[in-house]
Amino acid sequence: xxxxxxxxxxxxxxxxxxxxxxxxxxxxxxxxxxxxxxxxxxxxxxxxxxxxxxxxxxxxxxxxxxxxxxxxxxxxxxxxxxxxxxxxxxxxxxxxxxxxxxxxxxxxxxxxxxxxxxxxxxxxxxxxxxxxxxxxxxxxxxxxxxxxxxxxxxxxxxxxxxxxxxxxxxxxxxxxxxxxxxxxxxxxxxxxxxxxxxxxxxxxxxxxxxxxxxxxxxxxxxxxxxxxxxxxxxxxxxxxxxxxxxxxx
Amino acid sequence: xxxxxxxxxxxxxxxxxxxxxxxxxxxxxxxxxxxxxxxxxxxxxxxxxxxxxxxxxxxxxxxxxxxxxxxxxxxxxxxxxxxxxxxxxxxxxxxxxxxxxxxxxxxxxxxxxxxxxxxxxxxxxxxxxxxxxxxxxxxxxxxxxxxxxxxxxxxxxxxxxxxxxxxxxxxxxxxxxxxxxxxxxxxxxxxxxxxxxxxxxxxxxxxxxxxxxxxxxxxxxxxxxxxxxxxxxxxxxxxxxxxxxxxxxxxxxxxxxxxxxxxxxxxxxxxxxxxxxxxxxxxxxxxxxxxxxxxxxxxxxxxxxxxx
Ligand SMILES: Cc1cc2nc3c(=O)[nH]c(=O)nc-3n(C[C@H](O)[C@H](O)[C@H](O)COP(=O)(O)OP(=O)(O)OC[C@H]3O[C@@H](n4cnc5c(N)ncnc54)[C@H](O)[C@@H]3O)c2cc1C
Ligand SMILES: Nc1ncnc2c1ncn2[C@@H]1O[C@H](COP(=O)(O)O)[C@@H](O)[C@H]1O
Numbered sequence: 072x073x074x075x076x077x078x079x080x081x082x083x084x085x086x087x088x089x090x091x092x093x094x095x096x097x098x099x100x101x102x103x104x105x106x107x108x109x110x111x112x113x114x115x116x117x118x119x120x121x122x123x124x125x126x127x128x129x130x131x132x133x134x135x136x137x138x139x140x141x142x143x144x145x146x147x148x149x150x151x152x153x154x155x156x157x158x159x160x161x162x163x164x165x166x167x168x169x170x171x172x173x174x175x176x177x178x179x180x181x182x183x184x185x186x187x188x189x190x191x192x193x194x195x196x197x198x199x200x201x202x203x204x205x206x207x208x209x210x211x212x213x214x215x216x217x218x219x220x221x222x223x224x225x226x227x228x229x230x231x232x233x234x235x236x237x238x239x240x241x242x243x244x245x246x247x248x249x250x251x252x253x254x255x256x257x258x259x260x261x262x263x264x265x266x267x268x269x270x271x272x273x274x275x276x277x278x279x280x281x282x283x284x285x286x287x288x289x290x291x292x293x294x295x296x297x298x299x300x301x302x303x304x305x306x307x308x309x310x311x312x313x314x315x316x317x318x319x320x
Numbered sequence: 321x322x323x324x325x326x327x328x329x330x331x332x333x334x335x336x337x338x339x340x341x342x343x344x345x346x347x348x349x350x351x352x353x354x355x356x357x358x359x360x361x362x363x364x365x366x367x368x369x370x371x372x373x374x375x376x377x378x379x380x381x382x383x384x385x386x387x388x389x390x391x392x393x394x395x396x397x398x399x400x401x402x403x404x405x406x407x408x409x410x411x412x413x414x415x416x417x418x419x420x421x422x423x424x425x426x427x428x429x430x431x432x433x434x435x436x437x438x439x440x441x442x443x444x445x446x447x448x449x450x451x452x453x454x455x456x457x458x459x460x461x462x463x464x465x466x467x468x469x470x471x472x473x474x475x476x477x478x479x480x481x482x483x484x485x486x487x488x489x490x491x492x493x494x495x496x497x498x499x500x501x502x503x504x505x506x507x508x509x510x511x512x513x514x515x516x517x518x519x520x521x522x523x524x525x526x527x528x529x530x531x532x533x534x535x536x537x538x539x540x541x542x543x544x545x546x547x548x549x550x551x552x553x554x555x556x557x558x559x560x561x562x563x564x565x566x567x568x569x570x571x572x573x574x575x576x577x578x579x580x581x582x583x584x585x586x587x588x589x590x591x592x593x594x595x596x597x598x599x600x601x602x603x604x605x606x607x608x609x610x611x612x613x614x615x616x617x618x619x620x621x622x623x624x625x626x627x628x
Contacts (some may be wrong), residue, residue, distance in 0.1 A: 084583070088451035097452050165420070166429050189564060194447055195432050200390065200420035209494035210390055212417050215557065225498065229557050230413040231511075231566070236498040237389065243494070249547065249564060250557060285460045286429045289442065292453050297589060300610035302601075306623040309595065312611055317593045319572040320515070320539060320628070 072182035072241075073128045074117040076151065077172050077202075078110035080135055080142040081192040094290040097192075106142045109187025111149070112247040115254040116217060117185050118150035125219045126183070128152050132175055134168055136160055140270060147265035148257035154268065159275035164284040165193070169201035174278045176206050181242060183224060188213050188246040199246035209239035213248040321350025321440055324401045326393075326409040326419070329356060329364035331386065336512045337410035339371055339474035344467045345408055346373050346475065347437035353378060353404070355486075357396055359386035369481040380486040387497035388414050394421035395490035402426065404462060405440070411466035411567075412511075419466055428460035433567075435471035449563040449586040469511055470569035470590065503556050510561070513542035515572045516588070518561055519554070520546035522577020522598065522617055526554040531618070532576065534625040544568065544588075546578045562587035577617050580605025597621075 082088065083103040091098050106114075117129045131146040132155040133139040143154040157171055176184065189196040203210035211217070211226025215234065218225040227236045229248045239245075257265070275282060303309045313320045323345045328335040338354070345352050352373055356365040357380040365379040378400060384392045397418065401407045407422060409415035411433045423430035435453075436444035442457045443465060510516060517532050517539070529543070536543050544561040545554065561568055563586035573591035578584060580596070580603055588594070589608055596609035599616050606612040613620060 082448070087582070088448040090452050097448060164429050166424060166427075169424060191563070192448055194449065194563070195430075196416050197420035197423070197430050197432060200417065201424035201430075203391075204394065204421040204424035207492075207494070209492070210417075210421070211495075212390070213413060228413075230500075231558055233500065233502040233556065233558050235387070235500045238496045238498050240494045248557075250551065284429060286431065286456050286458045289455045289457050291447070292455070294446070294450055294453050294589075297594075297608045299607045300594075300612065302606070302612045302614060306613070306620055306627055309611055309613055310624070310627045313572070313593070313595070317572075317610065319593045 072126050073130060073179060074120060074126045075176065075179055075181035075184045076113050076117045076129060076131045076146065077184070077186045077198070078114065078131050078133050078142055078146050079107045079187070079190045080104055080133065080139045081107045081190055084108055084191055090291055090293045094292055096291050104138070106145050107187050107190050109189055109247050111254045112249065112251050113185040113187050114146045114149050114151055115252050116247060119252065120219065130155065130179060130181070132157065132172070134159065134163065134171055134275060143270055144265050145257065147268045148262045149255065152268065154270040156270060156272045157275050158272055159282060161282050163282060164286055165195045165197035166201055167280065167282050167284060169198050169205055170280045171275060171278055172198070172202045173205040174280065176202070183242060184244045186246055188248055199244050203244040208242055208244050210244045211237055211239055212246045214245050215248050215250045217245055217251065321348060321406065322404045323348060323350050323352050323406040323408060324404040325352060325354050326397060326415065327354050327356045327364065327368050328410050328412055328414055329358060329361060331358045331361040332363055334364050334367040336474055337412055337469040338368065340469040340472040341408050341410050341467045342371050342373055342475035343472045344434065344437055348406060348440050350405065351375050355380065355397065355400060357385040357393055359383050365483050369483055370477045370479050372476045372479045374479055374481045377481050377483045378486045379483050380488065382489045384489050384491040388418070389495050389497060390418040390421055391492035391495050392490050393418040394425060395492055396488055397422045398425040399488055400486060401462070406463045406465065408465050408467055411468045415466045419464060423464040426462055426464065428462050428464055429458060430464045430466065431456060431458060432466050433468045434465045435468050449582050450589065451582065468567055470567045503558055507536060508540065508542045510542045510544050510559070510566050510568055513570055515539045515541035516544050516568050516570045517541045517574040517576065518544035518546065518578060519549055519576050520578030521548035521552065523549060523554060529555055531621040535621065535628065538625065538628040546584050575605050576621065578605055579603045580608065
């Protein structure tokens with residue numbers, strides 16, 4: 072079985088984000104970029120399934136500018152076998168990404184698609200669910216455990232009240248939560264090997280998908296900043312402030 | 321404008337998130353219909369009918385909807401929702417699960433985690449873990465939105481809207497419910513509590529979370545945690561507050577042994593009053609705390625419980 076893992080290049084999660092002065096977006100010039108943390112977990116899970124003998128090939132795919140090839144190489148160094156770069160300079164929304172991924176699914180015919188639950192830039196949390204809808208597959212979102220058995224995948228999901236397990240007919244879509252696994256570090260030999268693994272580039276507009284979105288960003292502003300308050304010296308002072316100044320207890 | 325809201329419930333009763341989405345819908349303006357989809361969920365529909373501002377409740381009561389499987393709920397919502405101008409659900413793990421599926425089936429975008437409504441087509445939402453706030457305008461024929469409950473007040477009760485049965489039974493046949501482990505707690509839910517007290521890695525282990533219990537009892541508080549505390553196995557995952565956990569905005573948030581990583585702040589920085597207890601005076605959490613106490617939590621917590 073082949074596993075397809077869509078991965079996104081995003082701002083590194085440690086970077087302090089700054090909004091551009093003209094409010095058109097976030098300043099990404101000279102900012103450290105990385106593989107989206109949830110995608111890293113998705114790659115790790117796919118590689119583990121392969122190592123356990125449950126999958127034959129792990130294919131990673133990323134949609135974006137030439138720069139995303141850096142993250143594809145990272146994914147290859149983590150153990151993916153082959154990469155696809157769907158090239159476009161256009162900013163895409165999750166629906167357009169999902170439509171392109173649906174085309175890739177039709178071509179590659181994976182038995183399982185594993186992607187991140189959320190890209191930490193857009194914080195959309197949509198692409199996996201949309202891809203599942205467009206391909207008619209079942210979805211196991213926010214996965215903290217994935218088990219393959221008898222042509223099905225059992226997915227334990229992190230939900231608001233606790234955990235829920237669902238069984239999905241294959242092929243299926245799984246989106247990863249943080250506790251699914253702890254991604255490995257790429258070793259130097261694997262980083263070297265990754266440079267030789269196949270990476271195919273396909274133009275996004277060759278798929279016949281409308282890439283424009285009906286959603287326009289009017290402005291991106293900095294959040295209202297919160298004033299730091301005061302330090303109290305004792306528990307007694309804290310309780311007194313909460314009662315008489317803040318009046319919240 | 322005709323707005324369809326997918327109610328959040330557990331078949332027995334309505335969750336408070338639904339009231340908040342109704343409040344958000346009221347800001348859009350127009351006729352509000354609530355859809356209660358579940359199994360043996362008449363009681364939840366009865367409750368939905370009392371929410372102020374709702375003009376009709378649709379009740380889809382069928383075994384295929386019992387566990388809110390995304391494939392089945394999405395098929396139902398796509399059919400019921402196709403003639404509405406807006407489809408809304410709370411940005412809970414349930415709403416986030418099925419609503420993007422609905423949007424894709426309707427071939428429209430979803431706007432996630434809306435925190436303010438500017439007009440019927442213009443919405444405000446946080447991006448980059450709340451470090452930027454985007455205002456977006458949609459020209460889609462149906463606007464599909466998840467609404468962040470913590471950003472809205474709850475609509476009041478006192479209505480008696482009519483309830484209409486929906487017979488459509490959609491079973492996509494690609495997924496099945498196996499089981500569920502729900503955390504049992506006598507405390508208020510994190511998202512609904514007026515006071516939240518959260519512990520971080522500084523708590524050191526799961527047993528020490530008991531130090532928060534007495535304080536939570538006295539304040540009627542819910543107990544939350546940082547991801548580090550959840551990852552270390554101190555407490556279950558559904559207690560995680562943050563960018564990728566629960567978003568809360570209580571009147572009072574008490575962070576104990578939490579450093580204040582941006583991903584944690586994303587989940588609590590809109591709280592009215594923030595208290596931080598941390599032994600490291602340089603911890604970033606103090607930059608946003610209204611009241612900071614630099615001290616060892618193991619001496620502070622028993623004292624705090626006693627003085628409340
Ligand atoms: C993609 C992604 C998503 C994430 N999502 C979330 C999320 O949703 N929520 C979240 O919380 N995190 C999230 N994180 C993790 C986040 O980056 C931090 O690692 C985490 O919040 C740290 O938790 P902490 O503050 O408990 O631990 P630490 O950063 O280790 O802080 C522990 C604090 O306890 C203090 N302390 C220790 N002992 C004592 C004592 N005896 N008395 C008083 N103080 C003491 C220390 O001074 C320190 O400040 C995410 C990370 C990534 C990459
Ligand atoms: N441009 C992209 N290329 C490949 N995968 C993507 C892209 N955008 C989003 N994804 C995948 O979809 C997941 C969820 O993203 P989102 O729905 O945007 O929050 C990510 O973790 C990726 O796995």
